[in-house]
Amino acid sequence: MRHLLSTHDLDRDNAISILDIAEDMASFGHRDVKKLPALRGKAVVNLFYEDSTRTRTSFEAAEKRLSADVINFSAKGSSVSKGESLKDTAQTLDAMGIDAVVIRHGSSGAPHLLAHSGWIDVPVINAGDGTHEHPTQALLDAFTMRKKIYGEDSRGKDLSGVRVCIVGDILHSRVARSNIWLLSTLGASVDIVAPITLLPHSIGAWPVRVWHSLDDALASGCDVVMMLRIQAERMTHAYFPNAREYGRFWGLTAQRYRRLNSETIIMHPGPMNRGLEISSEAADSPQSLILEQVSNGVFVRMSVLYSLLTGAKGQLA
Amino acid sequence: MSATLLQSDDVTRALTRIAHEILEGNKGSSNLVLLGIPTRGVHLARRIAGILERIDGDTQIPVGSLDVTMYRDDLMSNPMRESALTQVPVDIDGKTVVLVDDVLYSGRTVRAALDALTDVGRPAIVRLAVLVDRGHRELPIRADYVGKNVPSARGERVNVRLSEIDGDDVVSVTSGGDA
The missing domain is CATH 3.40.50.1370 (Aspartate/ornithine carbamoyltransferase)
Structure with a gap:
């Protein structure tokens, strides 16, 4: 290399x-x-x-x-x-x-x-x-998941059997792209949750399952929920009506957080838009590994x- | 061609003798910390600690591992080396630290270990125990406790197999092509 x-x-x-x-x-x-x-x-x-x-x-x-x-x-x-x-x-x-x-x-x-x-x-x-x-963001995400799952016994392990749900603006996200390839290489399965306007055209060629409802995806049981940042600097078109509506449909709100299994890991690459894609209750919860990621x-x-x-x-x- | 130097019983006897010598030199087992250099040095350190505990009754000897990869002086001249875990279970300040490795050769690994140790703490005394000393030192370093001295040619390879990793305990020497 x-x-x-x-x-x-x-x-x-x-x-x-x-x-x-x-x-x-x-x-x-x-x-x-x-x-x-x-x-x-x-x-x-x-x-x-x-x-x-x-x-x-x-x-x-x-x-x-x-x-x-x-x-x-x-x-x-x-x-x-x-x-x-x-x-x-x-x-x-x-x-x-x-x-x-x-x-x-x-x-x-x-x-x-x-x-x-x-x-x-x-x-x-x-x-x-x-x-x-x-790529280094995806590597640190995989490292953080592996450490949470295997602790001291992490060495040599991959992420076989782990289901990761990546939520948000996939279209503009380099974090999502790097994660999809790396997680697949490491044996994890990747689910993508996004409004259709924030998905790339080539999504059919990626090794992922696509959801258009966050509630359905979360109910199906994700081991890891990775929330992506809404990148205001790249929101040059009308991808969604307004921030409040995005938060209601695609954000990890306090209500959605409370419905999660207590084992589900919450991640975010940062910097967070609190109240938009992730609520403070979820971000500051014991299930959140956002500071471990750093x-x-x-x-x-x-x-x-x-x-x-x-x-x-x-x-x- | 490969010649066996130590069988399983010989390894155990050598480690037992080293344990006794450590106790003699240290006047007992107080203040001792054993740090093995990965990978085989860590297993040897654990075995020596086990023998020390059997000899000296109810004292527990702290054992850890000290990886020296980041301190080596040949990182840029060899292929990339995988590192190993450093785990020092107790504060080593003021203690007697015994470094344990399988083979002492150029002395460069021990040089790196002394640097690594400095970043962990300040022991009162540092000793070196090795299972095999094969000579050919390139630095002014010597071992305090040696399982077996093996005069060797540079072209030869000294192989240490330990049951924890390799399934059996054998020390052998293989002659290289130009030896």
Whole structure:
């Protein structure tokens, strides 16, 4: 594995290896000295063309805990706002001598272009591209589910037999896409719950079951309910009449939360729109793993960085 | 070609002797913590702790695992290594920590273990116990307790099999192509 661009090209062994190494990273998370020397002397650039607080902070924490040197590059207030192309930015960074790029970009496929264009010759990690993929989010979601289900015995396990219901704006969601591929690879079954206006045309080709009623889907018994954020910045058309109606039909309201089985896991990639797609009662409940997702994000990103940045060039474990 | 160096009984005898030597050096079992280096070192540490507890009656010896993967100096020159769990069950500050590994060779793993240990705490004393010392040190490191000294050629491979993982206890040496 040279880059992490999508979960679609991650096979089961690679995925489980990343999750297992993340377990080991988590075992260092509680002690006084959290730093590990594994990436000492390596420079990692966080190249963020889109606003992001949690993903960038999480990557930065992961890089620092592995002792890498962190270079943050955000498009705002940089040469990009002066019109510099991705190619020139990449080549400039390369000329400075960097060892990996973490990229978030508003255009789907930008990380792929960066990895395969020949402009730079370092591992590329996709931290979210347009409406395409967000692989580290899916990995941390899978890690969080596995840890909740298997606890200390998580190592080596996949998610066979687990039923995950993903609810909301599938059309624009890179989190949903990455999760669908990864969860399927790990043996889970994926149900999609969304209004028809927020589904992509290609949904028939995906390994999922589709529901158009949240109440029906929840009544059928989901082990995990993953609520997606309504992304105001992408709501450029009339996908649904108004926010209140969306919340009533597609939100995890307090009433729906109370009808859930007490074992059902509630997840959300954040940031949440409380009162829209998820009620505070559900988000702050003991069944919610939303904060665990954030903690685990650091461990999973450490694992990805370790897996891509160590090892002799050209030798794959 | 493979030659057997230690059979199951020999392994048990070696570990029993190491346990006695630890007790002698430490003047009893107080303040002892055993940390195995994954994977086989952890099982050896558990066995030594079991023997110590049988010899010394009702004391319980804390046993943990100390993974050194993140501290290795060869991460960039070998294929990516899978890491293992670090689990230190007690506060090691002021304790006598005995590191346990299966084979002592270049000394680089132990060097990494000493660095890893520094990030966990500050033991009063650190000792090293190994089942096999095969020589060829590249760093100024020596073991305090050795099950068996095995003079070997660099091209040879020393294989340690333990019943917990491999089904039986055998230590053997295999001659490499250029040995």
